Amino acid sequence: MSALLQRRPKADPVAAAPAARTKPSAGNQGAKRRENLAAYGFLAPWFVGLLFITAGPLLASLYFSFTDYNLIGEHSWVGLENYSRMLEDERLHNSLRVTFVYVFVSVPLQLALALALAMVLDRGVRGLPLYRSVYYLPSLLGGSVAIAILWRQVFGANGLINQVLGFFGIQGEGWVSHPDYALGTLIVLNVWTFGAPMVIFLAGLRQIPRMYYEAASVDGAGPLYKFWHITVPLLTPIIFFNLVLQIINAFQTFTQAFIVSGGTGGPSDSTMFYTLYLYQRGFGSFEMGYASAMAWLLLMIIGGFTAVNFLASKYWVFYGD
Amino acid sequence: MATKTTAPATTQERSRAARTRRLIIHIGLIGFGLIMLYPLLWMLASSFKPTAEIFRAPGLIPETFTPGNYTEGWTALQFPFHHYLLNSAIVVAGAIVGNLIGCSMAAYAFARLEFRGKRLFFAVMLATIMLPIHVVIVPQYILFAEIGWINTFLPLIVPKLLATDGFFIFLMVQFIRGLPKDLDEAARIDGCGHVRIFFRIILPLSLPALATTAIFTFIWTWNDFFSQLIFLTSPDMYTVPVALRTFVDSSSQTSWGPLFAMSVIALGPVFGFFLAGQKYLVKGIATTGIK
Numbered sequence: 001m002s003a004l005l006q007r008r009p010k011a012d013p014v015a016a017a018p019a020a021r022t023k024p025s026a027g028n029q030g031a032k033r034r035e036n037l038a039a040y041g042f043l044a045p046w047f048v049g050l051l052f053i054t055a056g057p058l059l060a061s062l063y064f065s066f067t068d069y070n071l072i073g074e075h076s077w078v079g080l081e082n083y084s085r086m087l088e089d090e091r092l093h094n095s096l097r098v099t100f101v102y103v104f105v106s107v108p109l110q111l112a113l114a115l116a117l118a119m120v121l122d123r124g125v126r127g128l129p130l131y132r133s134v135y136y137l138p139s140l141l142g143g144s145v146a147i148a149i150l151w152r153q154v155f156g157a158n159g160l161i162n163q164v165l166g167f168f169g170i171q172g173e174g175w176v177s178h179p180d181y182a183l184g185t186l187i188v189l190n191v192w193t194f195g196a197p198m199v200i201f202l203a204g205l206r207q208i209p210r211m212y213y214e215a216a217s218v219d220g221a222g223p224l225y226k227f228w229h230i231t232v233p234l235l236t237p238i239i240f241f242n243l244v245l246q247i248i249n250a251f252q253t254f255t256q257a258f259i260v261s262g263g264t265g266g267p268s269d270s271t272m273f274y275t276l277y278l279y280q281r282g283f284g285s286f287e288m289g290y291a292s293a294m295a296w297l298l299l300m301i302i303g304g305f306t307a308v309n310f311l312a313s314k315y316w317v318f319y320g321d
Numbered sequence: 322m323a324t325k326t327t328a329p330a331t332t333q334e335r336s337r338a339a340r341t342r343r344l345i346i347h348i349g350l351i352g353f354g355l356i357m358l359y360p361l362l363w364m365l366a367s368s369f370k371p372t373a374e375i376f377r378a379p380g381l382i383p384e385t386f387t388p389g390n391y392t393e394g395w396t397a398l399q400f401p402f403h404h405y406l407l408n409s410a411i412v413v414a415g416a417i418v419g420n421l422i423g424c425s426m427a428a429y430a431f432a433r434l435e436f437r438g439k440r441l442f443f444a445v446m447l448a449t450i451m452l453p454i455h456v457v458i459v460p461q462y463i464l465f466a467e468i469g470w471i472n473t474f475l476p477l478i479v480p481k482l483l484a485t486d487g488f489f490i491f492l493m494v495q496f497i498r499g500l501p502k503d504l505d506e507a508a509r510i511d512g513c514g515h516v517r518i519f520f521r522i523i524l525p526l527s528l529p530a531l532a533t534t535a536i537f538t539f540i541w542t543w544n545d546f547f548s549q550l551i552f553l554t555s556p557d558m559y560t561v562p563v564a565l566r567t568f569v570d571s572s573s574q575t576s577w578g579p580l581f582a583m584s585v586i587a588l589g590p591v592f593g594f595f596l597a598g599q600k601y602l603v604k605g606i607a608t609t610g611i612k
Contacts, residue, residue: 032435035434035435035436035515036435036436036437038430038434038514038515038516039430039434039435039436039439040430040436041515042426042427042429042430042434042515042519043426043427043430043442044426045422045423045426045427045482045483045484046423046426046427046446046483046484046490048483049423049480049483049484049485050445050449050485052464052483053457053461053480053483053485054449054452054457054485055445055449056460056464057456057457057458057459057460057461057464058452058456058457058460060460060463061456061457061459061460064459064460071463071466117353120346120349120350121350123346125343125346125347125350126343126347127347129599129603131350131354132603133595133599133603134354134357134358135354135357136602136603136606137358137361137592137595138357138361140540140591140595140602141361141544141588141591141592143544143546144543144544144546144562144587144588144591145544145546145561145562145565145566145584145587146562146565146584146585146587146588147584147588149565149569149580149581149584150360150361150364150581150584151360152569153375153577153581154360154363158375158376160359160360160363160379163376163377163378163379164379167379192357196606196611199603199606199607200606200607200610202607203607203608241610242610245610248451248453251453252453252454252455254546254547255546255547255562258546258566259546259566259569262569262570263570275455278455279547282458282459283462283551288459288463291459292459292460294455295453295455295456295457295458295459296456298453298455298456299452299453299456302451302453303451306451
């Protein structure tokens with residue numbers, strides 16, 4: 001990212017030259033001012049959006065998190081009350097636990113599957129575009145209500161999974177209505193959408209020069225050695241990128257949990273994701289102050305994870321140059 | 322003598338072994354792909370089955386083929402389903418136009434112009450990409466309620482016009498930086514202003530980035546549920562995802578057939594875009610990492 005932030009060379013010589021010949025400083029400044037004005041013009045919509053849609057609301061939610069705002073009456077400053085309430089809110093703790101289990105189980109599984117298939121496909125398999133498309137399709141659909149509805153039925157008491165199990169003479173559970181398994185069905189749903197990171201892995205594998213593998217083969221290296229000593233080290237930037245992205249995404253999961261549990265987070269709060277609980281507090285019982293405090297905790301968690309990821313990346317991500 | 326006869330045999334054997342291995346890999350890949358797609362195919366097949374039959378067997382081919390699920394599902398809610406499709410289409414079209422205009426303008430400034438505060442603003446823009454919507458949704462809701470925009474499409478469209486999807490700005494900045502600078506410098510010598518350079522040179526050359534933006538805006542907005550659930554409150558404004566959700570809530574376990582039929586309809590446009598824009602989609606995701 002730092003490369004992107006690097007300043008480009010100042011005012012291009014071609015445009016500045018004629019003006020500079022007659023009036024050295026004033027003309028140059030005029031051009032600069034014009035460019036400044038043009039830039040702010042092009043950025044005007046973005047500035048307005050930043051003020052009213054992004055940064056403004058961000059600060060407002062910080063403010064609301066210290067109030068008892070409920071959307072209807074007046075609100076008053078309650079200090080850290082919302083935050084201390086979070087410390088005692090058992091359902092919130094449960095929602096954090098559910099969300100962490102979801103992130104820590106589904107993201108590694110998803111990325112492992114993505115990498116495994118990317119490696120198989122990268123070995124010059126014929127029909128690669130077709131396979132890639134087939135595996136990628138679920139990532140596009142996975143977040144939709146329609147797929148959540150499908151999941152509800154597939155893992156329901158009479159659903160597809162139990163029909164298949166019944167074919168083998170096994171009596172299955174009503175997976176989505178069982179507190180021990182409901183979260184598992186959502187984890188399966190997230191793993192199912194491994195196609196997006198897989199495509200990114202595939203692009204990364206393409207960058208690894210074949211001669212490294214050939215040289216290792218000459219030295220008598222086996223496939224495992226090649227994987228751990230060539231593929232993984234050279235792929236660490238891509239692994240890192242996918243990891244950061246998928247963790248951020250997974251923490252914000254909402255639609256699937258909302259639809260599969262019918263908006264309740266049930267059974268027994270077993271699919272009460274953090275965002276779902278936030279929605280219930282904010283838009284179910286209009287405790288906007290509390291919901292805002294919850295949102296800030298989410299921001300800190302996601303920010304913390306991303307920061308730790310970046311810090312830890314120094315020790316395991318190799319940018320080959 | 323002995324070596325002459327064995328040598329070709331071993332290469333033949335080796336190539337046969339390689340062929341078998343390739344075959345096994347293909348069988349594995351096809352089998353896995355079928356498992357991946359089976360739920361989708363099963364939903365498609367189930368949408369043509371009477372509900373009772375859906376519960377009986379995992380097979381795909383309907384014993385009794387009933388397109389009736391589609392007509393039943395179409396009219397099962399308060400409004401006919403095309404009403405929700407139309408609402409979704411309006412929101413999606415607005416979001417696409419908004420993102421194309423707002424993000425390309427901001428991207429031009431970041432990629433090609435020098436101005437005070439550029440580095441700071443660019444860093445802020447990058448930071449907004451990572452901001453979870455949950456943090457801003459409550460004040461946004463209050464703001465939109467204050468100006469009377471709740472239960473209109475405006476909260477779903479206007480922010481796009483205001484370039485709040487930083488991700489697409491970033492994508493276009495990256496793309497525009499890759500365009501040769503000589504072109505706009507030549508135009509500038511010919512006396513073109515920034516507006517003309519933007520419209521005549523940058524935009525036409527940025528078509529691939531604009532197409533990627535349009536495709537992903539389409540898919541994300543079509544699939545989006547959270548913000549549409551919050552900002553749209555009356556059934557006549559519902560979009561497809563919100564309508565589907567009321568369908569789930571209102572219908573008991575018995576009407577899976579119609580529910581699946583409407584779910585298939587809801588996935589249709591995304592699937593269509595997927596088929597049509599596959600090349601762009603895969604290239605877009607491989608180079609930029611969007612889902």
